[in-house]
Amino acid sequence: MNAPAQESLVEYRLVRWHLFAAGAALLVSMVAGFEYSLQFLGFFPHPGNELASPGHLRLMHTNLAAYGWLVNGFTAMMYYVVPRLTGKRIWSRKVGMLIFFTWQFILLATIVGFLYGKCQAIEWGETPTGFRPGSFDLNWIPVDSLVVLGAVLLISQFMVPLFKARHQKFYVTLWYFTAGLVWLALTYLMGNIVPEWVLPGAAGAAVTGLFIHDLVGLYVTPMGWGLMYFFVPLILRKPIWSHSLSVIGFWALAFFYPLGGVHHFLLSPIPDYVEFGAITTTIAIEIVVTTVVVNFFMTLRGKWGALRTSMPIRWFYAGAIMYFLTCLQCSFQVTWTFQKIIHFTDWVVGHAHMIMFGTFTFWLFGTIDWLWPRVTGREWHSDKLRSWHFWLSTVGIATMFVDLTAAGLIHGFMQKDLNDWMDIITASVPFWWVRTFAGGMMLTGFLCMFYNMIATARSNVLYEEEKHLVPAQAE
Amino acid sequence: MEKFYTLFFVAGIGCFAVAAVLSMVFPWMTLGHYHGMDYQTMEDLAAHPSAEFRELAESYPAEFQAAYGEVSPASYAQALRLGRDLYVGQACWHCHSQYVREVSNEAQRFGPVSTAQEYQNALNQPHLWGTRRVGPDLSREHGKRTNDWHIAHLLNPKNVVPTSVMPAYPYYFDEHGAPTERGFALVSYLQWLGTTWRAEEEVQP
Numbered sequence: 053m054n055a056p057a058q059e060s061l062v063e064y065r066l067v068r069w070h071l072f073a074a075g076a077a078l079l080v081s082m083v084a085g086f087e088y089s090l091q092f093l094g095f096f097p098h099p100g101n102e103l104a105s106p107g108h109l110r111l112m113h114t115n116l117a118a119y120g121w122l123v124n125g126f127t128a129m130m131y132y133v134v135p136r137l138t139g140k141r142i143w144s145r146k147v148g149m150l151i152f153f154t155w156q157f158i159l160l161a162t163i164v165g166f167l168y169g170k171c172q173a174i175e176w177g178e179t180p181t182g183f184r185p186g187s188f189d190l191n192w193i194p195v196d197s198l199v200v201l202g203a204v205l206l207i208s209q210f211m212v213p214l215f216k217a218r219h220q221k222f223y224v225t226l227w228y229f230t231a232g233l234v235w236l237a238l239t240y241l242m243g244n245i246v247p248e249w250v251l252p253g254a255a256g257a258a259v260t261g262l263f264i265h266d267l268v269g270l271y272v273t274p275m276g277w278g279l280m281y282f283f284v285p286l287i288l289r290k291p292i293w294s295h296s297l298s299v300i301g302f303w304a305l306a307f308f309y310p311l312g313g314v315h316h317f318l319l320s321p322i323p324d325y326v327e328f329g330a331i332t333t334t335i336a337i338e339i340v341v342t343t344v345v346v347n348f349f350m351t352l353r354g355k356w357g358a359l360r361t362s363m364p365i366r367w368f369y370a371g372a373i374m375y376f377l378t379c380l381q382c383s384f385q386v387t388w389t390f391q392k393i394i395h396f397t398d399w400v401v402g403h404a405h406m407i408m409f410g411t412f413t414f415w416l417f418g419t420i421d422w423l424w425p426r427v428t429g430r431e432w433h434s435d436k437l438r439s440w441h442f443w444l445s446t447v448g449i450a451t452m453f454v455d456l457t458a459a460g461l462i463h464g465f466m467q468k469d470l471n472d473w474m475d476i477i478t479a480s481v482p483f484w485w486v487r488t489f490a491g492g493m494m495l496t497g498f499l500c501m502f503y504n505m506i507a508t509a510r511s512n513v514l515y516e517e518e519k520h521l522v523p524a525q526a527e
Numbered sequence: 528m529e530k531f532y533t534l535f536f537v538a539g540i541g542c543f544a545v546a547a548v549l550s551m552v553f554p555w556m557t558l559g560h561y562h563g564m565d566y567q568t569m570e571d572l573a574a575h576p577s578a579e580f581r582e583l584a585e586s587y588p589a590e591f592q593a594a595y596g597e598v599s600p601a602s603y604a605q606a607l608r609l610g611r612d613l614y615v616g617q618a619c620w621h622c623h624s625q626y627v628r629e630v631s632n633e634a635q636r637f638g639p640v641s642t643a644q645e646y647q648n649a650l651n652q653p654h655l656w657g658t659r660r661v662g663p664d665l666s667r668e669h670g671k672r673t674n675d676w677h678i679a680h681l682l683n684p685k686n687v688v689p690t691s692v693m694p695a696y697p698y699y700f701d702e703h704g705a706p707t708e709r710g711f712a713l714v715s716y717l718q719w720l721g722t723t724w725r726a727e728e729e730v731q732p
Contacts, residue, residue, distance in 0.1 A: 169616030234539030253646030310546030
């Protein structure tokens with residue numbers, strides 16, 4: 053296939069819109085998270101304000117990161133990638149606009165819902181149901197139902213080109229996208245319906261645990277690896293090292309990953325045999341992860357210089373290193389031995405930030421770094437700001453991870469040793485200062501990027517592809 | 528292996544279904560049938576208004592009368608339901624857990640280890656176990672502290688715990704510090720937590 057034909061397949065406007073919406077959502081999410089962290093230091097900026105209370109900001113922080121930043125970002129990326137890999141256009145541009153506006157309305161309604169205390173008691177799925185708990189009496193905009201509508205449209209949008217290409221052999225990226233879109237629909241329906249209306253208490257907890265896990269493992273992870281398999285060979289101008297390892301990585305993820313869901317509620321009233329199953333499969337995932345990470349680093353072999361010359365490659369591989377570390381950590385922390393101490397502590401918060409920010413957000417930053425000049429047709433406004441963004445984010449997340457892990461261990465052992473609860477809090481406060489500082493670095497870094505995105509879109513320096521190619525013979 | 532239908536049906540639907548059966552249906556069958564646990568509806572839970580709820584009505588007769596009328600199963604149910612909604616909406620459950628584990632000396636610190644049976648009710652649908660403890664676990668909160676303590680604490684946690692990092696909730700109280708409808712609800716809900724716990728031998732079928 054020649055390049056011009058590919059270019060005309062892509063709806064550039066939709067890519068631009070979703071990327072910008074993603075950035076705006078991340079900005080709100082990070083500001084909310086930063087303000088929330090100030091509560092722990094006694095410097096919350098507006099105490100006594102019911103609407104923007106710390107609890108409401110906490111809900112906005114996680115939900116906007118997931119449904120605002122990641123979903124918008126991955127959708128933009130898929131608008132670019134899927135038509136190129138299938139050779140087919142998306143379903144419809146008009147549906148694309150409908151999806152865009154539906155999705156931003158969902159985010160807006162979710163924010164307003166949170167501010168007014170509407171929330172569903174399902175972690176990572178707090179988007180208001182709009183019904184009184186356990187019943188169908190309407191008392192709010194049913195955001196959950198809109199998410200289902202938005203997700204069905206979104207999935208159809210990309211399933212159409214994938215289905216049209218059903219006689220082709222798919223490239224690795226499309227394995228992840230096809231399965232990931234099915235998983236997204238099933239996960240969201242299961243997680244928001246079963247514990248709310250079907251299974252109460254402990255049996256429901258097994259489902260909410262599975263939901264937290266599947267949302268990350270069966271939507272975010274497939275989208276993330278899909279984009280890595282697409283962009284890394286494209287930028288390095290060489291194929292992925294081993295096709296066999298790609299096959300193992302994909303099928304082992306599909307099989308093992310969803311089995312680990314209950315590990316979010318270990319040592320709980322959920323039956324032990326279910327917990328053991330979750331622990332075993334979670335450790336198995338580590339083997340999968342290793343194969344995939346090895347595959348990517350072997351691909352980079354001979355092209356190490358790209359880490360210096362190509363900003364997206366730097367983001368991608370920094371994210372891959374953190375992905376490996378988080379998963380390695382996970383295979384230990386999932387055991388009962390570790391759970392005794394670290395569950396309920398800041399250790400888990402550090403873990404969550406490392407995977408959601410350090411890995412998937414890094415990969416989307418890399419994607420934006422690569423896509424934004426191409427979809428706006430303008431050169432990056434400032435290379436210095438791109439560099440600042442990378443280093444502030446990297447140093448910030450590394451600091452936050454080490455800090456929160458240490459805080460978690462101290463909290464966990466003090467709790468086990470029956471220290472007075474307030475002594476635990478007092479011991480945690482210095483760590484929370486460092487956490488806020490690290491978060492401030494990450495936020496500043498992102499402000500650099502967001503400003504850079506806007507300035508780039510408004511600049512008049514046209515983008516030239518030739519200047520940015522990684523040399524083919526750099527070995 | 529690399530075609531659309533395999534990816535859609537085997538990886539997409541198949542792998543998801545296997546996992547759903549193993550980690551959703553099995554625990555449900557174990558917990559639902561094997562233990563023979565009865566589900567408690569809102570009416571069951573509120574059938575006998577708690578001593579703390581009655582005491583709130585006696586301490587703040589005018590305010591309570593205006594918000595809830597008389598102490599009755601219906602008004603108690605209304606307060607518990609609203610109290611839970613506030614607890615969910617303010618994300619209390621993201622800093623306070625609601626289950627006691629059998630490790631880390633938690634039984635000594637908080638009270639009896641949690642059982643599956645105590646969550647089999649309308650106010651635990653969905654459950655509020657939480658995954659983080661900035662503040663202590665609340666699943667044994669029933670009767671541990673007085674209503675007055677809770678009111679002083681919610682008005683401003685530093686009133687009773689000087690080094691607390693918990694936010695204040697002054698908007699659940701009127702200008703004299705008396706609870707409003709929402710203040711009564713939250714205190715009633717907190718005082719309810721843990722009342723459904725039964726010793727293991729009492730719940731065996």
